[in-house]
Amino acid sequence: MAFYVAQFLTGLASAASLFLVASGLSIIFGVTRIVNFAHGAFYMIGAYIAFTLTERLSGAFGFWGGIVLAALAVAMIGIIVEMVLLRRIYHAPELFQLLATFGLTLMVEDLVVLIWGPDDLVGRRAPGFKGAIDFFGQNIPSYDLFLIVLGPVVLGILWLLFQRTRWGVLVRAATQDRDMVAALGVNQKWLFTSVFAVGVFLAALGGALQIPRDAVHHAMDLRIIVEVFVVVVIGGLGSIVGAFVAAVLVSELNAFGILIFPKISIILVFLVMAVVLIVRPWGLFGRPEAAARKTPGLTVNPWRPLTPNERLAALAALVIAATLPLFAGNYALTVGSEIAIFVIFAVSLHFLMSVGGLASFGHAAYFGLGAYGIAFLAKMAGLPMIVCLLLGPLLGCLGAAVFGFFAVQLSGVYFAMLTLAFAQIVWSIAFQWVDVTGGDNGILGLWPSSWAASPPHFYWLALGVAALVTIALRAMVFSPFGYALRATRDSTLRSEAIGIDAKRIRWTAFVIAGTTAGIGGALFAYLKGSVFPDNLGISLSVDALVMVLLGGVETVSGAVIGAIVYKALNIWLISQTDLSKLVLGGFIMLIVVVFPKGIVGMLEMLAQRRKKASPPASPLLAKPIESAE
Amino acid sequence: MKLKVEGLNSHYGPAHILFDIGFEVGEGEVVALLGRNGAGKSTTFRSIVGLVAQRTGRIMFEGKDVSVRPTHEIVREGLGYVPEERRIFTDLTVEENLEVGRQPKRPNAPHWTREKLFALFPNLGEMKNRSGGRMSGGEQQMLTIARTLMGNPSLVLLDEPSEGLSPKIVEQMVDAILTMKKEGVSIVVSEQNLHFARLISDRAYIIERGRICFGGTMAELDARPDIRDAHLSL
DSSP, X not given: OHHHHHHHXXXXXXXXXXXXXXXXXXXXXXXXOOOOTTHHHHHHHHHHHHHHHHHHSOHHHHHHHHHHHHHHHHHHHHHHHHHHTGGGTTTSOHHHHHHHHHHHHHHHHHHHHHHHOSSOBOOOXXXXXXXXXXXXXXXXXXXXXXXXXXHHHHHHHHHHHHHHSHHHHHHHHHHHOHHHHHTTTOOHHHHHHHHHHHHHHHHHHHHHHHTTTSOBOTTHHHHHHHHHHHHHHHHOTTOHHHHHHHHHHHHHHHHHHHHHSSSOTHHHHHHHHHHHHHHOTTOSSOOOOOOOOOOSXXXXXXXXXXXXXXXXXXXXXXXXXXXXXXXXXXXXXXXXXXXXXXXXXXXXXXXXXXXXXXXOSOTHHHHHHHHHHHHIIIIIIOOOHHHHHHHTHHHHHHHHHHHHHHHXXXXXXXXXXXXXXXXXXXXXXXXXXXXHHOGGGOEEOOOOOHHHHSHHHHHHHHHHHHHHHHHHXXXXXXXXXXXXXXXXXXXXXXXXXXXXXXXXXXXXXXXXHHHHHHXXXXXXXXXXXXXXXXXXXXXXHHHHHHHHHHHOTTOHHHHHHHHHHHHHHHXXXXXXXXXXXXXXXXXXXXXXXXXXXXXXXXXXHHHHHHHSOOOOOOTTTSOOOOOOO | OOEEEEEEEEEETTEEEEEEEEEEEOTTOEEEEXXXXXXXXHHHHHHHTTOSSSEEEXXXXXXXXXXXXXXXXXXXXXXXXXXXXXXXXXXXXXXHHHHHHOOOOOTTSOOOOXXXXXXXXXXXHTTTTSBGGGSOHXXXXXXXXXXXXXXXXXXXEEEOTTTXXXXXXXXXXXXXXXXXXXXXXXXXXXXXXXXXXXXXXXXXXXXETTEEEEEEEHHHHXXXXXXXXXXXXX
């Protein structure tokens, strides 16, 4: 019994930091409508700066002062980020905001390694809370008890701040209708900046308070952000009480899940989240959001079938690509195969997010599942390659069918967060379930059959599949199913009013996109000869998003060109620099802020401008503050 | 001249909504902006306070050109705006709604306190702690006017204050507007309802399809039944 109580208290102590970070995320979202992906990064910087300060400053005052100073310093960084980056993208589509803040996260990950080195840092113990308390034979660290008390205290302070101060009243008003607040003479800019600073302060404080419990390391941002997303999905985005309750729930599920499923404890959290989503899709304490604009891009021009000339051009490009083995060496062909595979991946995501309006932040899950499908079939069942290629992607299909069912219950940022959380769960299973997946060591020795083994043959296989997939998905856009899907994207209510089952249509689209990604993953497994958990990791999911965004959200050719340019650039970049995340992160932010329409979008705009000199100014910056009308 | 609008043009995306709108409001005057649904009354108001980004033209308020300033600065100059949709903060109590609108005293405008506003709208005084979402349409309309008055404006743009209200509440609204006028607030009120406008206004403009097509005193309007019948549905 005492053991369970101790376990319960450990869970409560973990909940404190989780609550701080989640409430910060919620507050920022409430007012600015931005889901701040970089929140985990601020948490991590808070921990690193607190580590340095508490090492330098001595005594109890030095420790606690260091913690608070670290949080304040990170809040200052947050203010700079808000003023320089976020102010430019408040009116951009959700996807762009998530990506920009993700780019920031990437940069921070490289920067902390540059400053503090790659090793784990073990911080000082908290003065006055160094010991443990004996509870019927169980040791309970006194610092844990401090954290258990701190959580509700912070909740109380936040409550007072929001209920009893003018600032809090303004923030709550802006959460509901920020234009009306401006129309009553309140400067929104500073309100947004102050809210962002408070949210970042909470995240950094959460990180700083972790140093006596956990080592500080450069991957702690992604770990916390996934948990935080799960917390706000369960608790309801925008609700501080919800963040508190859900933080406790998730932490307790983690604490006890380890006892029930030692290898895959995250399953328990997933199950609870699934139940909450079915019963209350907007979270325990959230409220249903008004249907937001779903358009993934800035403008969505009606799509049209290709003209005969464009068809010829596409065919010519394919023929030229097919002649590559005549003059290129094996390395170039391997790179070419990889690019073709990523074209499949990018096109499948593009179908989901542009045609379906569902921006997934965890699309790599289905790519990776396809790859693992191959690994299971080829290694364990010993099936020949052609059979594996046909059956392997079905694992991606299955994953997409299960997760997609829950994901399509939601839309917008909730959908993005949920897909990310699902992908991370699949990743955790692949990583932790060593008996089946080999864990971090992956599954090795997957080689293509002899007919596809030589680089030219494999290249032609990959290219052919990529061409088929692209043509099939594009044809689907103009099928009755494609029309229905686009109708649900543009107006869910109206499409339902004419008899379209929106959720079913979206679910189907999700499964199609997931299966297609699985085909890419299956080829990828054979190309690399191995499968690793990274094949379904977050960074791969974001790679796909960046490919689509770089090429241009609004056209299929954008996804294809984006995949080619991005993958080639990426392979080259990694060979050139150790700081690829820093460069890539900066690159993502640059695209979002300066070239939101991507390569193909830019080309089209230039072509149109030549036709008639109409000057649409920078579409992101010129967008006015208007309420929905 | 309190407010002078000249050559105001507004667009929503590719759609041109307002065409060379021009009108004037004198110190302490109540001016009605009359027109049918969709004529451009709300867009005119939204353009004046800077809520429509694509706008050109000159908006002189107390001799200063405010047309290039952001919304909150225009409002802080003393130009209050009461939106048609009311846009009460439904999660906030009556008192908190008023708090959002509170701005410092202004030398050239009447100073409003909570007490004064509760005297003007007695219903609100009885429900200080009720949340905005649990109020009737009429109560919300009173709250949205009171909230704007908390900013101590010297001129208020009132967008269709009588819309959807019961006759009894409309009567109260007339009294409230006349009290505001007596205190020295200049008012531009947009209306479809000529009878309501007649009770409170000194002068009127008629707007139709985004253009001003008449301007004059109420008596001058009454002398032109042709214009009245062509542009207003009675």
